Amino acid sequence: MKVEPLQGFSPQIGLLVSQMNYARKTTRQAVEGLTIADLDFLPSQDGNSIGALLLHIAAVEKGFQIEIFDGRTPSEQEMLEWGAAYSLGEKGREGIRGHPLEYYLSKLEEVRERTLEELSQRTDDWLYEDRMWDHHSSNNYFIWFHVMEDEINHRGQMRMVRKMLFKE
Amino acid sequence: MKVEPLQGFSPQIGLLVSQMNYARKTTRQAVEGLTIADLDFLPSQDGNSIGALLLHIAAVEKGFQIEIFDGRTPSEQEMLEWGAAYSLGEKGREGIRGHPLEYYLSKLEEVRERTLEELSQRTDDWLYEDRMWDHHSSNNYFIWFHVMEDEINHRGQMRMVRKMLFKE
Numbered sequence: 001m002k003v004e005p006l007q008g009f010s011p012q013i014g015l016l017v018s019q020m021n022y023a024r025k026t027t028r029q030a031v032e033g034l035t036i037a038d039l040d041f042l043p044s045q046d047g048n049s050i051g052a053l054l055l056h057i058a059a060v061e062k063g064f065q066i067e068i069f070d071g072r073t074p075s076e077q078e079m080l081e082w083g084a085a086y087s088l089g090e091k092g093r094e095g096i097r098g099h100p101l102e103y104y105l106s107k108l109e110e111v112r113e114r115t116l117e118e119l120s121q122r123t124d125d126w127l128y129e130d131r132m133w134d135h136h137s138s139n140n141y142f143i144w145f146h147v148m149e150d151e152i153n154h155r156g157q158m159r160m161v162r163k164m165l166f167k168e
Numbered sequence: 169m170k171v172e173p174l175q176g177f178s179p180q181i182g183l184l185v186s187q188m189n190y191a192r193k194t195t196r197q198a199v200e201g202l203t204i205a206d207l208d209f210l211p212s213q214d215g216n217s218i219g220a221l222l223l224h225i226a227a228v229e230k231g232f233q234i235e236i237f238d239g240r241t242p243s244e245q246e247m248l249e250w251g252a253a254y255s256l257g258e259k260g261r262e263g264i265r266g267h268p269l270e271y272y273l274s275k276l277e278e279v280r281e282r283t284l285e286e287l288s289q290r291t292d293d294w295l296y297e298d299r300m301w302d303h304h305s306s307n308n309y310f311i312w313f314h315v316m317e318d319e320i321n322h323r324g325q326m327r328m329v330r331k332m333l334f335k336e
Contacts, residue, residue: 003309004296015180019313044332128172141171145187149320156321157328164212 012124016141017116020148024112027057027151030158031101034165039104040097043161050161052092053154054104055085058111061147065111068131068143069118119144180292184309185284188316192280195225195319198326199269202333207272208265211329218329220260221322222272223253226279229315233279236299236311237286287312 001022006014031039031050039051048056059082066074074082084095127141169190174182199207199218207219216224227250234242242250252263295309 001301001304001310002296002307003313004307012183015309019317022310022313023317043328044335046331046335047328128170133169136169139170139172141183142169142190145171145190149187149191149317152317152320153324153327156324159321160211160215160325160328163214167212167214 008120010122010124012127012141013119013122016127016144016148017119020115020144023148023151023155024108027054027108027155027158028105030155030162031104034101034162036098036100038162038165039099039101041161041165042093043164046089047161048088048092048157049097050158051099051104052085052088052096053158053161055096055107056088056092057151057154058082058104058107059085060150061111061115064143064147065114065118068140069114115147176288178290178292180295180309181287181290184295184312184316185287188283188312191316191319191323192276195222195276195323195326196273198323198330199272202269202330204266204268206330206333207267207269209329209333210261211332214257215329216256216260216325217265218326219267219272220253220256220264221326221329223264223275224256224260225319225322226250226272226275227253228318229279229283232311232315233282233286236308237282283315 003015003018003022005011006017008014009017031054034050039054040049042049062078062082063074063086066072066078084091127139127144129140131138131140131143133143133146171183171186171190173179174185176182177185199222202218207222208217210217230246230250231242231254234240234246252259295307295312297308299306299308299311301311301314
């Protein structure tokens with residue numbers, strides 16, 4: 001595994017995408033072979049299941065697609081589809097369960113496909129364009145770094161929950 | 169917060185360091201105000217305390233400094249000092265406890281200081297130099313990305329343990 005420019009992307013975007021690809025590979029490894037019961041397991045009463053965390057990763061990426069690529073806020077339909085996964089917590093515990101691993105993986109893939117398509121059409125200059133993030137001055141580079149680092153954060157949690165599952 | 173070149177570093181290294189700085193800021197936020205008892209708390213019988221995770225983050229970075237900057241394997245003395253934190257698990261649970269937050273933060277800072285000093289002396293070309301990682305073909309860029317992504321992974325776990333602590 002190297003961090004390096006990737007064919008099909010401007011040099012700096014390729015460096016970022018090679019890191020996003022690595023992060024995604026490790027996310028998939030963290031959930032390999034999990035059953036529906038494993039994916040629904042709650043590590044604590046107010047914790048998040050691995051299934052909810054997986055859908056959250058897709059929801060965060062979807063949210064930034066809408067904000068950055070479409071330049072708008074989510075529609076009611078999108079809020080309905082992604083809101084529970086985006087906010088996690090109680091909504092996630094109630095609304096996200098009973099799905100097999102393939103369900104989550106295909107959501108992740110579907111969302112990622114658009115991100116890569118959009119990123120492939122942009123130049124390095126775009127990465128440094130100013131962009132607000134969470135009421136702070138930021139840029140596009142940070143936003144997509146953040147999408148990746150949020151995924152890695154939750155991968156750490158999924159590894160911890162997985163370890164609890166297989167000790168029981 | 170932006171991902172952007174930083175004064176004192178070659179352009180590409182600055183981009184990486186700005187991401188490492190952000191990750192470190194969020195690590196510190198995740199542990200803000202924790203007491204010795206909080207830092208020693210085990211989320212499960214075979215889990216890792218926040219204290220052990222903090223020292224692990226420093227140990228991983230220290231390990232790569234020795235490998236990459238010094239071009240050698242750790243000495244016996246270094247293994248003794250950092251081994252438990254590096255491997256976590258039982259050794260970590262036995263050996264890492266009773267320290268106040270400042271202990272962990274100063275270890276993190278001490279190690280990071282050298283990383284920044286070393287990185288400030290290197291060129292972008294160095295980032296792309298080949299380097300083995302975990303028996304795979306890799307490069308320096310990936311190694312230091314990995315140091316950061318391992319920190320983010322454990323930050324996710326620390327946030328989860330912190331949440332368990334303050335619900336009890």
